[in-house]
Amino acid sequence: MVREKWRIPEHYKEVSILLLQANLPSLRARIGISQEEMANIIGVTRQTYYAIESGKRRMMWSAYMALLFFFNSIDSTAEMMRELRVFPTELVMLFNDEISNQDLLDLLN
Helix, strand or coil, X not given: CCCHHHCCCHHHHHHHHHHHHHHHHHHHHXXXXXXXXXXXXXXXXXXXXXXXXXXXXXXXXXXXXXXXXXXXXXXXXXXXXXXXXXXXXXXXXXXXXXXXXXXXXXXXX
């Protein structure tokens, strides 16, 4: 049985993915990495990464988490993600029992 705190609402996932997806070119440009290099890092083909970045393909949650980890690991993009409000602070709060799933959904409204 999956505990409630580990259930991430689908609506939250969708909004988070769209926000990161819209900012991928800027984040990538900040560190001067190519689409091919980015694809290699997250384990997809360059064509798949291009389709994600251009909005032609829906990003999977696993790719979102991989991109989040990668960009948060680099100081300049970690700071940029927070400035752009791309970093999911609320998700960290959920995992640390600082807010509930309902609070998470309420923040989106």
